[in-house]
Amino acid sequence: MKRVLYLFFIFLLLLPSCQKESPEKVKLHFVTWKPNVPEVWEEIYRRFQQRYPEIELIREIGPHSSTAFHDMLTQKLKNRSPDVDVFLMDVIWPPEFASAGWAMPLDDLFPPEEREEFLEGPIMANTYRGSIYGVPLFIDSGMLFYRKDLLQKYGFKPPETWQELVKQAEVIMEGEKSGGREVYGYSGQFKQYEGLVCNMMEFILSNGGHIIEPDTGKPALSKARAVEAVRFVRDMIIGRIAPRGVLTYQEPESLDIFVQGRVIFHRNWPYAWSVSNDPEKSRIAGRVGVIRLPHFPSGRSYSTLGGWQVGISRYSEHKEEAWLFARFLTSPEIQKLIALKASKAPTRKALYSDPDVLKVNPQFKDMKDVFLRAYPRPRSPLYPAVSHVLQRYFSRVLSETDLDIEREARQVDAEIEKILSMVR
Amino acid sequence: MKGPRKGQALVATLMVLPCSLFVLTFAFYPILYSFWLSLHRIILGLPQLGEPFVGLDNYRDLLHDRVALRATVNTFVFVLSSTALELLLGLIVALVIHRSFTGRGTVRAAVLVPWAIPTVVSSQLWRFIFNDKYGLLNFIIYGGEVSRYKAWLADPFYAFVAIVVADVWKTTSFAALILLAGLQSIPQELYDSARVDGANAWQRFRTITLPMLRPALLVALLFRTMDAFRVFDLVFVMTQGGPADATNVLQFYGYKKMFAEGLMGYGSSISVVVFLLSFSVAMLYMRVIKVGFLQKG
Amino acid sequence: MDKIIRKRLSSAGFFCLVGLIVLLSLSPFFWFVDTSFKTEVEVTSVPPVVLPSFSLEFYRSAITRYGLLHFLRNSFIVASATTLLTISLAALAGYALSRLKFPFRVGLLKSLLVVSMFPQISIAGPVWRILYWAGLLNSYPGLIVPYVTLTLPLGVWVLTSFFSELPEELEAQARIDGCGYLQTLYRIILPLSLPGLFTAAILVFIYAWNEFFFALLIMTQRRYQTLPVGIALLQGQYTLPWGEIAAASTVATVPLVVVVFLFQKRIISGLSAGAIKG
Structure with a gap:
């Protein structure tokens, strides 16, 4: 009986350590939700892996309801969990993530002149007390x-x-x-x-x-x-x-x-x-x-301004690679791909006059006006x-x-x- | 004589030790710890504010918190209505499956099915049945007249009723089983002699069954009450506490405060109040019921 | 003549009542099972489709798109480990409580009963903090530990009542033959009380399989989520996949229904064990 118990405890102790993997490539953990057009995301990951073969991208997929995703992500960050490097943020989270010290400030990596290529509302939403904490990926608005x-x-x-x-x-x-x-x-x-x-x-x-x-x-x-x-x-x-x-x-x-x-x-x-x-x-x-x-x-x-941002965990051990991925995700190329294949509205202004995008999404032309006016919800941690x-x-x-x-x-x-x- | 008894006590202590350790570390210590947390202001999202001691501030706020009041009232109404219904229906079911007939085993198993279903599943199931556009309930009541379909979960009253119904459906069988065990412990001779005395079925029920069933009824009542007190899954899945907090209950409110809003200190004051409330209800019952082994010792 | 008719009528009425009880018990869940075999269109159609087209599409999609098998595996690991651990500890404690005399015996039984009635919220914050401190959030042990704590009362009560029903003479003989308490427990008592152990195990397993509150709190990574959490959070921001929810629910419930039909006697005796002795 005792022996069984003893073995069982050992078994319990072994469980978490079974998950560890060998550290050859840099493993970059990306916390995201279940996409509703998974094919696009597969394509994105494929392209990223092709371009940066030295980075291994590991996806941690959370629920696609904002509240449930928030609870999951913040608990990981509270745990200072090393398996979060890059994550998606709902537009209302940056102040909270900033003041809690979870999201890394991106002021040097993402300078003001680059921010100007993006719509103003999302940039505002990612700014808290003068620093910027996320790069807008796509915009939503009512x-x-x-x-x-x-x-x-x-x-x-x-x-x-x-x-x-x-x-x-x-x-x-x-x-x-x-x-x-x-x-x-x-x-x-x-x-x-x-x-x-x-x-x-x-x-x-x-x-x-x-x-x-x-x-x-x-x-x-x-x-x-x-x-x-x-x-x-x-x-x-x-x-x-x-x-x-x-x-x-x-x-x-x-x-x-x-x-x-x-x-x-x-x-x-x-x-x-x-x-x-x-x-x-x-x-x-x-x-x-x-x-x-x-x-x-x-x-x-x-x-109301909605939409998702890309943020980087302050506890990430691979901040450089994390930024590579964040910039890749929000690049004109990928935003265009998302706009074409998933009809998500881009955050880069230039894409609203891109003929390919407008051909597939004629509604964006009418919507740009709405996006420019999108208003963020109260910003408070x-x-x-x-x-x-x-x-x-x-x-x-x-x-x-x-x-x-x-x-x-x-x-x-x-x-x-x-x-x-x-x-x- | 003294020697072996002392040895016995030692062995017994060692045998109950692991079990006691679990219960002390993960049940009793957390209760005290909760109280300690409730005296502090702890905001999960703002670790830089630290965890300052605020005395009874959280409790003072709680007294003025209308949602907490609403949740308390809701919890008690839920406990009362669901346990009352479960005991009543449970008694009927128990009386039926107590009689012997062919296929009784299968019928008993069928009655047990709702009890075994995960509450999350039964919550999704009832949410589907109460759906305002294609729910089964609307079809049963209004047939194909889609325009008359009611949005049950949108109405504060019906949403509450829906939660009670889902709970009653799932747990009546538990009450029925406890009562069934009680029925089986009533000696048949009592009925036989009553019949000889010319008592009709109702009289037999009132003078024999009910009084003899009292202990079982009380036990079922105790377990169902305490279980109804911690209703959470149903609310989480079916309504998220809405509409207008009509289905918000203490356990759900405490969860939201602590883990969704990140107010750990304030949430803990809710935890403490919930604990005290349920503890005093349990004590009240325990005074009335004398449970088996306790007397034997 | 009249009497026979009345008797027939009353027994017809009785069987109607039995039928009604069975119908009400089974039909809601049957409706969900039915739904899980429908197609997207059939799920929301009015009037409702009773005979589904027996499509397995929802199962396929629940497995491939929503990770149903993951949830299933996690549930299975957590529930089995909890059962094993709880029953072992409860057997030890139950033996001491039913056979041996020691000072705080009644106190322990009482406090176990109290623990079984705790609303989870009254310990949720601290348990979360303890697990956080120990680095056990999002790990199997992190969920197993609270489950063992919460199921111990049930296990101990069921086993104590089973053990106390075994005749003491058997052990007396064993003691004379020179067996210690532990040996007596696992040579004599345990083999004799296999039905009791089994009953307690079923009840503990069902509890751990169905528990939602702590699982929601502790398992925030999808990799570790159990079936109830998976089913509760299946709904996305842009989709309400009723079919997949029904399919996952069926998968989560069918094992339990089978257990119930096979072992209803055991379960009933276990549930009422100890409770009805007042």
């Missing part, structure tokens, strides 16, 4: 997809304001219903998660409101503009034209009813373009239009905590229709202020 055919049928132009959108949606819903077809007006992402913050921020900013005022750094959800926008979403969008199910939708579910042809207007990231125009996945291929998000009469259109407060607030006021939004907002402002004051 945009409005719509059913070209339906709008044409009822003689509408794509809406400029949210009010127009609601009015058009109601007319079309009514008209279609009398023809025996049931359609919804709007779908977006309103589940209690990060995407909810993105969606709501667009409404608030496009009404001239703010989540955190840029000048003072104070939370501003209880200001009239912000409250008004939230109330509009509750009463006009979710209450009238969207199915109540949107309160449980993340990107896939909201896109799903759009490609089924059951929604007129749909808010999503650029990837929705290729999905909704793919006849294999979509019933409305070729009948989709895209435009920047509407705004309120007194505001202008804003969309405590953003995760702030975001959770926001998620709860938005979810609460949207799903419980009898709440006093202003009162709730005042409390939320106080909560956020408390979190922010911890790092001031």
Whole structure:
């Protein structure tokens, strides 16, 4: 019995050490998520290996949900795990990674003149207290997809304001219903998660409101503009034209009813373009239009900045090779490849006038305008905590229709202020 | 006489030592450690701030934390409603599978299946059934009338109900089995003599079955209560605590605070409160139940 | 005559009830198994497709694109190691608790019962920090250690109750023949209580196979994730792969269902062991 136990302990002790490998080539660990077009990434890795045969690239593949990926990556970094050299960062992470000392500052490697070749929003998002911590790989930003055919049928132009959108949606819903077809007006992402913050921020900013005022750094959800926008979403969008199910939708579910042809207007990231125009996945291929998000009469259109960055771990033992790979990934060549094969929007400005890219992705031409305006979410190393407060607030006021939004907002402002004051 | 007894105690101590060490290091020590952590401000994302001692600040904040309050209420409502339903349905199931009929073994095994399924799997399964566009439940209620389909998990009330249903489905069988064991320990003669006295089925149930089943009922109640107290998987998979925190429960909230928001100190104060709450509930039960071996010693 | 009809009716009603219970117990999971054999289109179609086209596409994709076999392997390693370790330690402790007299016997039994009721969150932070300190996050031992701690109460209780039911005369004989306690344990008690060991092992294995909370916390690298974590996190940012989720769920559950059908008697006796003696 004892011997068995003893052997077993030895067995346990041996387990982790079995994973070690011989150190001939430089092993570069890249932490990434499951891509939805794996072929492109295979191609990228192949090209990299061809060019740098002395580096062996090892992929550590995490879940493709931002929150789950964040938890995995940060735990590795907290562990100072040596099996992270290069990693992908969501646009909201650089301040956190910078102040925690996980991401290496890239100021010398990535000088300002090179940064100018990139779109401004993503660069801003990668900068924290004067230093830059990541290289933008591709950009995401919220945009409005719509059913070209339906709008044409009822003689509408794509809406400029949210009010127009609601009015058009109601007319079309009514008209279609009398023809025996049931359609919804709007779908977006309103589940209690990060995407909810993105969606709501667009409404608030496009009404001239703010989540955190840029000048003072104070939370501003209880200001009239912000409250008004939230109330509009509750009463006009979710209450009238969207199915109540949107309160449980993340990107896939909201896109799903759009490609089924059951929604007129749909808010999503650029990837929705290729999905909704793919006849294999979509019933409305070729009948989709895209435009920047509407705004309120007194505001202008804003969309939330999303997208992924390449960062390097401060604990990496192969920083030089890590930079080679990071630069390779964000080079014009690879960004173009990703744009052509995966329809991800590049962060290098020049690619928006590249004829090949525009030929495959005609929508980028319309989108460039949106990308230039993409607005980052509050930048704070405590953003995760702030975001959770926001998620709860938005979810609460949207799903419980009898709440006093202003009162709730005042409390939320106080909560956020408390979190922010911890790092001031 | 003294010699062998002393030797016995030594041997016994050595035999329980490994087990005790595990439990001390990874269960009791962490409880104390949690309390220690809860007196500090620890932010995982900001190691440069250190881990300053803040006294009872975290607890003061917790008192004013409305989400924590909501999560506490939700947890208790969940515990009460799910255990009540599980015991009630469990009793029915137990009475049925107690009777002997051909194929009883298979029926018992079938009843056990939900209990054996990983909770993550049953959570995904029910999320699929409650789906607002192609869920089975909507089809059963509304048939092909897609426009009437309800978004169950979008509604604070129904989302909560959904979680209770998923839990009841999975764990009723556990309650049923405990109760079944209780039923089997009731001597048949009691029923026979009651029948001779002319008691009808309901009277027999009330005067014999229920009182004799009391210990089993209490045990099932204890285990189910404590288990319902730590509901997590269902919430994580089905709703992530939404909509509007309607399904947020203590264990999920504590997890989010500690590991998603990185507020280790504050999260620990939630841990301590959860521990104290569940510990006092357990103590309450334990006073009522006298468990087998404890008396023998 | 009337009586016969009534009896027939009531037994018909009884079998309806049995049928209903079996239906409610099995049909939800059956629906997921059904779903795992459908095609992409069939999964979301309304009205739902009952008879799938028996496509194995979702299984293929769960294995090749989502690493199902990895999860399966990890689950198997963690659950078996936990079972082995827990049962060994629990057998030692259970023997002492059922046969020997020592000072803090009742205290130990009570504290084990308390441990079995801890909400995981009340020890999660410290356990995470201890494992972090020991460098055991994302390693098999890192998950096995908390699992052993949490399953020991179950193992000890089941085995203690089994051991105390064995007649003491057998051991008395062995003791006279000069066997020590340990020898008595593994020469006499263990062989006789194989059914008990087996029962405890099944229960511990199922616990470790199904556990999610600590696995989520400790196994952040996909390389080490167990089935429940894999299934919970299968959903991506841009996809909701119901078919693959159903396939992975089927793979995770079918072994357990088989075990349940083969050993339902054992499991039932194990679950109620000790509990019903008040």
